[in-house]
Amino acid sequence: MEVSHIHYQSIGVVHSPFTQQAGTPVQPSHDNASQGMIEIAPQYLEALQDLAGFSHIWVLCHLHQARQPKLAVTPYLDDKPHGLFATRAPSRPNPIGMSLVRLQKIEANRLYVQELDLLDGTPVLDIKPFVSQFDNREHSQCGWFETAANNVTQADDRFE
Amino acid sequence: MEVSHIHYQSIGVVHSPFTQQAGTPVQPSHDNASQGMIEIAPQYLEALQDLAGFSHIWVLCHLHQARQPKLAVTPYLDDKPHGLFATRAPSRPNPIGMSLVRLQKIEANRLYVQELDLLDGTPVLDIKPFVSQFDNREHSQCGWFETAANNVTQADDRFE
Numbered sequence: 001m002e003v004s005h006i007h008y009q010s011i012g013v014v015h016s017p018f019t020q021q022a023g024t025p026v027q028p029s030h031d032n033a034s035q036g037m038i039e040i041a042p043q044y045l046e047a048l049q050d051l052a053g054f055s056h057i058w059v060l061c062h063l064h065q066a067r068q069p070k071l072a073v074t075p076y077l078d079d080k081p082h083g084l085f086a087t088r089a090p091s092r093p094n095p096i097g098m099s100l101v102r103l104q105k106i107e108a109n110r111l112y113v114q115e116l117d118l119l120d121g122t123p124v125l126d127i128k129p130f131v132s133q134f135d136n137r138e139h140s141q142c143g144w145f146e147t148a149a150n151n152v153t154q155a156d157d158r159f160e
Numbered sequence: 161m162e163v164s165h166i167h168y169q170s171i172g173v174v175h176s177p178f179t180q181q182a183g184t185p186v187q188p189s190h191d192n193a194s195q196g197m198i199e200i201a202p203q204y205l206e207a208l209q210d211l212a213g214f215s216h217i218w219v220l221c222h223l224h225q226a227r228q229p230k231l232a233v234t235p236y237l238d239d240k241p242h243g244l245f246a247t248r249a250p251s252r253p254n255p256i257g258m259s260l261v262r263l264q265k266i267e268a269n270r271l272y273v274q275e276l277d278l279l280d281g282t283p284v285l286d287i288k289p290f291v292s293q294f295d296n297r298e299h300s301q302c303g304w305f306e307t308a309a310n311n312v313t314q315a316d317d318r319f320e
Binding site: 010012041072083085086128130133 | 170207283292302
């Protein structure tokens with residue numbers, strides 16, 4: 001299998017109250033109060049047209065603070081290790097974050113969002129609208145999450 | 161705003177019946193019959209542990225056939241242009257695909273999937289489990305999709 005080398009450039013940056021992984025919400029849905037702003041580079045202003053009609057957006061980003069990947073990790077929500085690709089841990093071969101946040105309002109190139117779980121300064125790679133007909137699954141099996149041992153809502157420093 | 165330069169390497173490749181964008185399903189949920197296989201590089205075998213317990217997985221991939229980005233696009237599902245970031249069109253500044261597929265079975269480093277909408281040969285960047293408590297949103301507003309003009313299920317060649 002041929003390995004592809006892929007180069008991206010950030011299209012924006014996350015402004016967030018969280019400056020370290022410890023204490024940051026584990027996933028967006030766990031913390032409705034956390035607010036932040038996503039600043040999109042001005043040259044992409046036109047690409048934000050019509051985005052304000054969506055209540056939720058996917059923020060794809062480069063998890064710049066993630067540690068070197070490990071193939072098995074003990075995630076926040078459990079007390080035993082799982083294969084990395086069966087977790088949402090940030091320390092991945094390509095540390096791409098996929099964060100579903102609530103869009104409050106847009107002012108020019110600034111997206112004000114809630115339910116944020118990203119660190120301040122995180123480079124943004126892409127913004128996609130959340131589309132319920134594409135992204136919701138009514139019936140799904142969620143593996144070890146269904147019997148996970150822990151119910152934590154905030155990260156610690158294990159992946160820093 | 162500082163621009164970050166980001167380098168990734170593929171962790172696998174998509175094997176799919178679709179060799180060109182025209183005729184490929186527009187989104188995974190639109191075509192339950194399309195099957196394919198995701199071949200993960202053997203060095204990541206251990207990272208697939210426990211993934212088989214999930215019915216759906218997110219495939220993050222590099223849309224290698226996408227055209228140069230345009231800031232406004234007329235998507236398949238509508239007949240007027242929208243800002244790129246308010247669409248799921250493939251021709252993006254960083255052409256990262258986010259595809260939600262049904263996981264049938266895993267054999268060693270091969271993930272057999274259904275509801276696939278990716279082209280053959282697409283480099284895979286990451287695999288994440290679909291977790292309903294993180295990824296489902298019961299109440300959402302989906303902008304122009306809610307009144308979209310078209311109900312197409314297959315792509316044409318506009319983004320090739």
